[in-house]
Every structure is written in C-alpha cells, then in structure tokens.
Amino acid sequence: xxxxxxxxxxxxxxxxxxxxxxxxxxxxxxxxxxxxxxxxxxxxxxxxxxxxxxxxxxxxxxxxxxxxxxxxxxxxxxxxxxxxxxxxxxxxxxxxxxxxxxxxxxxxxxxxxxxxxxxxxxxxxxxxxxxxxxxxxxxxxxxxxxxxxxxxxxxxxxxxxxxxxxxxxxxxxxxxxxxxxxxxxxxxxxxxxxxxxxxxx
Amino acid sequence: xxxxxxxxxxxxxxxxxxxxxxxxxxxxxxxxxxxxxxxxxxxxxxxxxxxxxxxxxxxxxxxxxxxxxxxxxxxxxxxxxxxxxxxxxxxxxxxxxxxxxxxxxxxxxxxxxxxxxxxxxxxxxxxxxxxxxxxxxxxxxxxxxxxxxxxxxxxxxxxxxxxxxxxxxxxxxxxxxxxxxxxxxxxxxxxxxxxxxxxxx
DNA sequence: GACATAAAATACCGGATAGTATAAAAATGA
DNA sequence: TCATTTTTATACTATCCGGTATTTTATGTC
Numbered sequence: 001x002x003x004x005x006x007x008x009x010x011x012x013x014x015x016x017x018x019x020x021x022x023x024x025x026x027x028x029x030x031x032x033x034x035x036x037x038x039x040x041x042x043x044x045x046x047x048x049x050x051x052x053x054x055x056x057x058x059x060x061x062x063x064x065x066x067x068x069x070x071x072x073x074x075x076x077x078x079x080x081x082x083x084x085x086x087x088x089x090x091x092x093x094x095x096x097x098x099x100x101x102x103x104x105x106x107x108x109x110x111x112x113x114x115x116x117x118x119x120x121x122x123x124x125x126x127x128x129x130x131x132x133x134x135x136x137x138x139x140x141x142x143x144x145x146x147x148x149x150x151x152x153x154x155x156x157x158x159x160x161x162x163x164x165x166x167x168x169x170x171x172x173x174x175x176x177x178x179x180x181x182x183x184x185x186x187x188x189x190x191x192x193x194x195x196x197x198x199x200x201x
Numbered sequence: 202x203x204x205x206x207x208x209x210x211x212x213x214x215x216x217x218x219x220x221x222x223x224x225x226x227x228x229x230x231x232x233x234x235x236x237x238x239x240x241x242x243x244x245x246x247x248x249x250x251x252x253x254x255x256x257x258x259x260x261x262x263x264x265x266x267x268x269x270x271x272x273x274x275x276x277x278x279x280x281x282x283x284x285x286x287x288x289x290x291x292x293x294x295x296x297x298x299x300x301x302x303x304x305x306x307x308x309x310x311x312x313x314x315x316x317x318x319x320x321x322x323x324x325x326x327x328x329x330x331x332x333x334x335x336x337x338x339x340x341x342x343x344x345x346x347x348x349x350x351x352x353x354x355x356x357x358x359x360x361x362x363x364x365x366x367x368x369x370x371x372x373x374x375x376x377x378x379x380x381x382x383x384x385x386x387x388x389x390x391x392x393x394x395x396x397x398x399x400x401x402x
Numbered sequence: 403g404a405c406a407t408a409a410a411a412t413a414c415c416g417g418a419t420a421g422t423a424t425a426a427a428a429a430t431g432a
Numbered sequence: 433t434c435a436t437t438t439t440t441a442t443a444c445t446a447t448c449c450g451g452t453a454t455t456t457t458a459t460g461t462c
Contacts, residue, residue: 011408012458033321035236039450049411051452060450117318119381120234158394166391173374180320190367193359197394200401212438213428240420250441252422261420 018056021046026067026074030111034064035121061123064115068129071111076133079171083140089148093195096167100174101188109179113172141167148198155200163198170194219257222247227268227275231312235265236322262324265316269330272312277334280372284341290349294396301375302389310380314373342368349399356401364399371395 024046028037039060043050057063082095100106115122115130122130141164149160174191178184225247229238240261244251258264283296301307316323316331323331342365349355375392379385 009408010406010460012410014409016409036321038448040448049409050450051412052410054451055409120237162387162390162394165387166394169374169378169391170395173370177370186363186366189363190370193363193367193398194371194395197397210438211430211436213440215439217439239418241418250439251420252442253440255421256439 014052016048016052016056021048021053021056022063022066022070025063026070026111029064029067030071030114031108033118034111034115035118039063059123061125064123065126065129068111068115068126068133072133075105075110076112079137080140083144086147089151089153090199092144093198096171097174097188097191097195100171100178100191101184106175106178110172110175113176114179116172117176138164138168141165145198155198158197167195167198215253217249217253217257222249222254222257223264223267223271226264227271227312230265230268231272231315232309234319235312235316236319240264260324262326265324266327266330269312269316269327269334273334276306276311277313280338281341284345287348290352290354291400293345294399297372298375298389298392298396301372301379301392302385307376307379311373311376314377315380317373318377339365339369342366346399356399359398368396368399 021042025037025042028042028045039050039053042063043053046053053063057066079096079099082092082099085092085095087095112130112133115126116134119127119130142160145154145160145163145167148154170191173194174187177187177190222243226238226243229243229246240251240254243264244254247254254264258267280297280300283293283300286293286296288296313331313334316327317335320328320331343361346355346361346364346368350361371392374395375388378388378391
C-alpha cells in the first residue's frame with residue numbers, strides 16, 4: 001500500500017508533521033530531562049499548537065510513550081544488536097564499553113535511563129513501556145551471558161541473572177555519568193574496572 | 202553561654218519549632234524526593250504557616266540547604282566515621298557493604314544522592330552544598346584508599362583517584378537501588394562483586 | 403458561490419507552585 | 433489601660449502546568 005490511500009483530503013490540509021514533532025519531543029526529552037520538558041515547550045519548539053499535538057498523541061503520556069518508542073527503535077536497538085551479534089565475551093564487553101564511554105550519541109545520556117530514573121513521574125503508558133524495555137534488556141544481557149557461560153568463559157560462584165543485572169546497571173551508570181559531563185576517559189576506566197569481574201584469569 | 206540570653210521575649214511567643222520543622226522537611230525530602238515535596242506540603246506536615254517558614258529559612262533554597270546540612274550531620278557523618286576508623290581495606294569495605302546493603306536508614310535511599318541526581322533542580326545554595334559534600338566524600342574515599350595502598354594492599358594499574366571515584370559511585374548505585382525497592386540481598390551481591398576488584402588475590 | 407469537513411489558532415479552565423502583603427493575636431513594658 | 437513588639441493566620445499575587453472549548457481558516461464537493 002502506498003501513501004495514496006491516506007484519505008480524500010477533505011477539510012483543511014494538515015501542516016503538522018507527526019514524525020517531526022516526535023523527533024523534536026524525543027530530542028528534547030533526551031537532551032535535557034523528560035520531567036523538565038513541558039508540553040507547551042514542545043509545541044513551541046515544533047512550531048505547532050497544543051490542540052494539534054493532543055489530537056495526534058492524546059495526552060502527555062501518549063506523547064512521551066511515542067517518543068520512547070521512537071528512541072527504542074532508533075537508538076536502543078543498537079545495544080541489542082551488540083548483544084546478539086554473537087561475538088565472544090571479551091569482544092562484546094569491549095564493544096559495550098566503547099558504546100557507553102565514547103559513542104557521541106550518549107554524550108547527553110540515554111533517554112531510557114533518564115525515564116527509568118524518574119519512573120514515578122511518568123504517565124502509566126510510558127511507565128509500562130519503560131518496564132517492558134527494562135525487562136527486555138535484562139533478558140538480552142542474560143542470554144548473552146548464558147552463551148558465554150556455555151562456552152566455559154565464566155567466573156565461579158556467579159549466577160547468570162545476577163551477572164546480567166550487574167552488567168546492565170554498570171552500563172546504565174556509565175551512560176548516566178556521560179550525561180553529567182564526566183570525562184569519558186574516566187568513565188571508560190571505571191566501566192572497564194567494573195566489567196573486569198567477568199574476565200578474570 | 203546558655204539559652205537564657207535568647208532575648209527578653211517581647212512580642213507574641215513563637216509556636217514554631219525550627220528543629221522540628223527541619224526534621225519534617227529532611228524526612229520528607231529524604232523519604233520521597235526533594236523535587237516532589239513542595240513548601241506548601243512541608244508547612245502542612247509541620248503544622249505551621251508559610252510566612253513562618255519563610256521568616257526562618259528565607260526561601261525554599263534556604264530550607265532545602267538547611268535540611269541537607271542536618272542530614273550531613275545526622276546521617277552522612279556515619280559514612281565518614283567508617284572511612285576514618287582505620288580498619289583494614291577488606292574490613293572497611295565489608296562495613297561499607299553492610300551499610301549500603303542492609304542499614305535500615307538507607308531503605309528509602311540517601312537524601313544526598315537524591316539531591317545530587319537532581320542537582321539541576323536545586324537552588325544555588327543547596328546545589329553548592331551538594332558539590333561541597335561530594336568533594337568531601339571523594340576526598341575521604343581517596344584518603345582511605347591511599348592508606349590501603351601505603352599498606353601494600355592494592356591492585357596493580359589503578360590510580361587512587363580513579364579507585365576513589367569508582368568506590369563512591371558503586372556505593373551510590375547500591376543505595377539508590379535500595380530506594381527503588383531492589384532486594385537487599387541482590388544489592389549486596391552486586392556491590393560485593395563490584396568492590397571485589399579492590400581485593401583480588 | 404454555498405456548504406460540509408477537518409485542521410489550526412486563540413483563548414481559556416482549574417489546579418499547583420513559590421513567594422508576599424496584610425491583618426489579627428499574644429505577649430511585654432509603661 | 434494602652435502602646436509596642438513580634439509572631440501567627442489568612443488571603444492574595446503571578447506564573448506555570450496539563451488539558452480543552454471555541455472560533456477561524458483552508459480545503460473538496462455540490
């Protein structure tokens with residue numbers, strides 16, 4: 001199906017571009033903090049009126065939920081790609097460290113982690129999506145570590161679940177520190193130290 | 202000097218107890234989140250009027266700053282005691298792990314870490330005090346680790362400053378997880394894993 | 403051109419916020 | 433008793449918030 005059956009275009013043609021609005025919202029939430037960006041501010045930045053935004057997204061919760069969806073598709077998916085690439089334990093950890101410490105997209109932190117940190121301030125839909133993504137992330141970390149364990153590359157006395165949670169929290173910590181302006185080299189040093197527990201001789 | 206020279210008590214005697222108000226404010230900020238507690242709510246909880254509060258503390262910034270001071274005196278000081286006790290590396294780390302993982306006072310997190318996480322939402326005075334405490338904490342961690350290094354108890358290839366920052370962030374992470382209802386046993390497991398980098402064979 | 407339709411723009415609503423002006427109350431000193 | 437002083441209590445301001453009712457504008461159809 002093409003865009004042709006979008007409708008007969010009765011009535012005043014819309015000037016609002018939902019994709020562009022979503023881009024503005026995602027970037028604003030991401031660059032500053034979801035709790036510090038008002039619907040009014042997003043309307044102003046996107047050059048649209050409030051009723052237009054509410055007709056498209058229904059509520060602030062609907063907008064932030066849609067912005068988070070977009071973020072998951074465009075940005076977060078890359079972390080899942082790294083985890084599912086099937087590289088070895090050391091190689092994958094190194095790639096994760098690179099991503100968290102030096103990827104320019106994480107320079108202002110991660111929208112998902114920011115939302116998770118301020119979970120109680122989110123609307124119900126957005127919060128539910130945050131928890132969904134959190135669970136998916138944890139499952140991906142666990143699957144990755146389970147594969148490493150199956151390959152015999154695993155320290156004694158550590159469960160895969162605990163390792164997965166630990167790995168996820170260390171990545172989150174590193175990226176959160178990026179947002180607060182910490183020196184990337186220092187972040188890399190600390191994250192490398194934290195993840196060295198997986199690759200002990 | 203005793204309390205006797207507090208003044209001749211001209212005028213209507215005050216019913217407001219500043220200490221009690223500060224206690225209410227500190228607990229409220231601490232138990233929920235500094236950004237989610239309004240001046241109005243504190244007045245209501247403390248049973249005082251807004252003008253009384255503003256006469257005593259000047260502004261919301263003054264109040265939160267005073268509450269943080271009180272918290273530093275009453276709670277945070279204990280962490281400094283642990284660090285300055287002069288116990289060995291392993292013993293001190295174990296005590297820190299106990300404190301972060303199981304001390305009932307940290308069950309709802311740490312007011313200082315909550316303020317630090319939402320630093321940009323604080324007034325100038327409170328923010329300055331947060332940065333001051335942060336620097337003092339880092340210095341205390343560094344002094345503690347330097348002593349361990351002098352005692353020969355130190356892993357190769359790690360600077361004291363990086364170790365101090367790492368240690369501080371791991372403690373902060375653990376206590377922040379307490380606030381989000383994470384299982385203390387799991388928190389202990391992860392924190393122990395994170396700090397095991399200091400005590401490798 | 404008249405009409406229906408759908409979107410946009412403006413202005414508004416109720417509620418919460420930090421902060422304050424003003425008046426009432428309760429004590430002392432004369 | 434009356435004035436002075438200090439604190440309390442009430443009521444108010446200005447601003448921002450999420451959300452919406454209302455009007456205006458731009459199109460296609462007849």
